[in-house]
């Protein structure tokens with residue numbers, strides 16, 4: 693495992709996503725997480741991925757084709773705040789968010805607290821019992837601290853009788869490393 697935010701997020705997903713599962717990538721970007729999920733769910737599984745930028749869909753489409761995974765994914769040019777239209781409540785194994793801006797893209801287009809929180813709310817409804825949301829939350833740099841602060845506040849208020857929320861940050865590393873947040877639909 694790589695000892696960084698993405699590494700621990702992927703390890704958590706490996707432990708929770710079953711073969712044949714249904715997963716959602718709420719921020720497909722260049723498609724690395726979509727491809728990772730497609731590998732986890734295998735030939736019988738499915739991944740639905742969202743992004744608001746056509747450039748992200750093109751990159752993800754290309755990556756999935758190169759890896760022979762394209763048939764396992766449905767790519768949607770749509771906000772993750774509308775993800776409730778893509779699956780029935782209680783049917784999804786895992787939802788992934790990698791907030792922020794498109795790597796190598798326009799740094800002025802990035803995720804925003806209001807739509808990110810709406811998307812997590814919808815993700816929680818879509819999850820099966822025992823399912824999880826895994827989010828990488830960026831801070832500092834071009835995105836600032838607004839989204840991090842809003843998400844941290846929101847996570848603290850999630851119903852503790854239905855969900856378990858764990859936040860992992862790299863406390864002794866310099867700068868502003870991204871934070872991993874895990875929400876399990878289990879207590």
Ligand SMILES: C[S@@+](CC[C@H](N)C(=O)[O-])C[C@H]1O[C@@H](n2cnc3c(N)ncnc32)[C@H](O)[C@@H]1O
Nearest residue numbers: 719720721722723724725743744771772790794
């Ligand atoms: C850090 S990138 C994701 C990286 C991606 N997981 C990968 O593996 O390359 C964040 C993405 O979120 C997208 N995004 C921003 N607002 C969004 C929204 N409301 N709904 C869906 N995607 C959004 C951006 O266009 C950007 O591509």
